[in-house]
Amino acid sequence: MSSTTLHNRPSGFSLAEYATCLNGIVWREALRFLHQRERFVSALVRPLVWLFIFAAGFRQVLGISIIPPYETYILYEVYIAPGLMAMIQLFNGMQSSLSMVYDREMGNMRTLLVSPLPRWYLLFCKLLAGTAVSLLQVYAFLLIAWFWDITPPPLGYLTVLPALILSGLMLGALGMLISSGIKQLENFAGVMNFVIFPMFFASSALYPLWRVQEGSPMLYYLCQWNPFTHAVELIRFALYGQVNWISLAVVGGCTAVFMIGAIFAYDPSRGLARRGPAGGET
Amino acid sequence: MTATDAPSIANTAPDTPARSDAATTPALSISGVSHSYGARRALIDIDFTVPPASFTALLGLNGAGKSTLFSLVTRLFGIQSGRIGIFGHDIGREPGEALRLLGVVFQPRTLDLDLSVMQNLLYHAALHGIGRRDARQRADQVLTQIGLADRAGSKVRDLSGGQMRRLEIARALLHRPRLLLLDEATVGLDVKARADILSHVRQLVADEGIGVLWATHLFDEIMPGDNLVILHQGRVLARGEVAQVLGEAGAQDVNTAFMRLTGARSEGSAP
Numbered sequence: 001m002s003s004t005t006l007h008n009r010p011s012g013f014s015l016a017e018y019a020t021c022l023n024g025i026v027w028r029e030a031l032r033f034l035h036q037r038e039r040f041v042s043a044l045v046r047p048l049v050w051l052f053i054f055a056a057g058f059r060q061v062l063g064i065s066i067i068p069p070y071e072t073y074i075l076y077e078v079y080i081a082p083g084l085m086a087m088i089q090l091f092n093g094m095q096s097s098l099s100m101v102y103d104r105e106m107g108n109m110r111t112l113l114v115s116p117l118p119r120w121y122l123l124f125c126k127l128l129a130g131t132a133v134s135l136l137q138v139y140a141f142l143l144i145a146w147f148w149d150i151t152p153p154p155l156g157y158l159t160v161l162p163a164l165i166l167s168g169l170m171l172g173a174l175g176m177l178i179s180s181g182i183k184q185l186e187n188f189a190g191v192m193n194f195v196i197f198p199m200f201f202a203s204s205a206l207y208p209l210w211r212v213q214e215g216s217p218m219l220y221y222l223c224q225w226n227p228f229t230h231a232v233e234l235i236r237f238a239l240y241g242q243v244n245w246i247s248l249a250v251v252g253g254c255t256a257v258f259m260i261g262a263i264f265a266y267d268p269s270r271g272l273a274r275r276g277p278a279g280g281e282t
Numbered sequence: 283m284t285a286t287d288a289p290s291i292a293n294t295a296p297d298t299p300a301r302s303d304a305a306t307t308p309a310l311s312i313s314g315v316s317h318s319y320g321a322r323r324a325l326i327d328i329d330f331t332v333p334p335a336s337f338t339a340l341l342g343l344n345g346a347g348k349s350t351l352f353s354l355v356t357r358l359f360g361i362q363s364g365r366i367g368i369f370g371h372d373i374g375r376e377p378g379e380a381l382r383l384l385g386v387v388f389q390p391r392t393l394d395l396d397l398s399v400m401q402n403l404l405y406h407a408a409l410h411g412i413g414r415r416d417a418r419q420r421a422d423q424v425l426t427q428i429g430l431a432d433r434a435g436s437k438v439r440d441l442s443g444g445q446m447r448r449l450e451i452a453r454a455l456l457h458r459p460r461l462l463l464l465d466e467a468t469v470g471l472d473v474k475a476r477a478d479i480l481s482h483v484r485q486l487v488a489d490e491g492i493g494v495l496w497a498t499h500l501f502d503e504i505m506p507g508d509n510l511v512i513l514h515q516g517r518v519l520a521r522g523e524v525a526q527v528l529g530e531a532g533a534q535d536v537n538t539a540f541m542r543l544t545g546a547r548s549e550g551s552a553p
Contacts, residue, residue: 013378017411024408028397035396107390114356115409116381122409267360 083205309493444475
């Protein structure tokens with residue numbers, strides 16, 4: 001029997017249904033974000049502490065020579081601003097993954113996963129929703145940073161948007177992939193120690209790579225292989241209306257790999273099925 | 283509130299199934315389904331069907347495999363062996379078409395506590411591709427039906443346990459499914475809330491022609507006219523109408539039949 005005869009409607013889903021689903025998932029993520037004002041404040045405080053305190057302290061210690069995309073000497077605060085923007089997205093991506101683990105433990109995740117729309121699409125919508133939230137945070141940071149004399153070209157606020165979307169997707173997909181492997185919320189502290197800190201510090205977010213190379217060639221190579229470095233560089237160049245093609249390729253490629261990994265891990269016949277029912281269920 | 287005074291959802295449903303087709307195809311068909319977690323076998327060669335417009339109770343002890351079976355039917359887990367069909371749609375091959383016809387109330391609460399009653403319903407509607415205007419109409423309708431119309435703007439965390447369960451049932455019905463799965467939906471509720479929910483679901487079977495699979499370990503939730511499937515240690519020990527199962531077990535009531543079939547000892551519920 002076809003679904004047409006049974007349900008008086010054609011098989012498959014219309015574009016409008018896909019759009020409605022995307023809209024609903026983004027709307028719910030935005031609502032949750034608005035309900036958690038502390039999350040918004042803490043997401044802003046973290047980079048601002050780095051900007052106002054760390055950068056101010058290190059301004060005299062860490063000299064920045066003229067490197068692309070900058071055309072003149074810049075303040076250290078200006079240098080680390082793209083790294084802090086990427087840091088916001090990194091934390092947001094991990095926060096989303098934490099929220100997915102929580103949703104899975106609490107059962108909310110099932111509401112999403114039993115939707116009739118394709119699972120890859122549901123996860124992609126979830127990823128887009130998380131990225132949209134991270135964009136709000138980044139632009140709020142840029143607004144405050146503007147008062148701190150971090151003033152990229154006006155057009156840069158627009159040209160950086162595609163870079164932010166792509167880096168947000170990459171870091172969100174990484175968080176999603178990690179969330180599929182975390183069995184309990186308590187295990188999430190390990191993510192901080194083994195993912196966030198190494199990714200952030202072993203990158204070009206706080207210091208240019210030529211400086212890292214002077215100190216430790218091995219760390220330099222590690223930084224070069226770190227996708228977060230390329231997210232930072234993609235944002236840095238885009239903020240000045242330029243494209244770092246290598247970073248674009250790396251971030252694009254990593255986004256695809258992490259996303260495919262997350263879809264694979266959330267496939268019912270693979271990842272989730274191995275764990276068994278949630279505690280208390282039989 | 284009881285379901286008897288509630289308006290019918292199906293009366294206004296544009297996508298009501300063709301009853302002649304629905305009558306000949308099982309709402310749910312499970313054949314040869316087995317599932318293991320590593321070396322532990324949770325389900326072994328499960329076979330049964332849920333006819334449309336029927337109430338089928340899935341009775342089993344804790345650990346019998348009820349939730350695993352629900353996870354397979356809802357495609358949270360992949361099928362390792364066997365086949366599951368919802369109105370003829372294979373859950374593995376046509377998951378979208380199958381899940382469209384399915385409403386689920388899981389054992390743990392799956393509502394978003396920080397969102398309002400209405401927001402939870404609209405979110406669910408969006409996940410089924412139902413547009414905002416239509417979703418609001420449907421939500422108003424189901425909220426009236428379950429007696430929560432005046433709580434539409436309330437945060438879910440402010441509802442009682444019984445109200446949350448009713449809301450979950452309303453949510454499961456929002457996209458007008460033809461098969462409803464409820465996994466221990468009355469656990470933790472008081473006697474009145476239990477009776478209300480059970481009565482409401484039975485009314486859905488009678489009025490809307492929905493097929494219901496009701497997982498429980500409470501004997502008093504099973505009525506003589508129901509279909510009964512007894513699941514024990516991952517195997518189906520008995521299936522059929524209650525009278526048929528009682529006859530096969532040589533018992534006068536479900537409690538005794540269950541004990542004879544499983545060797546368990548219990549009073550009023552499966553321990």
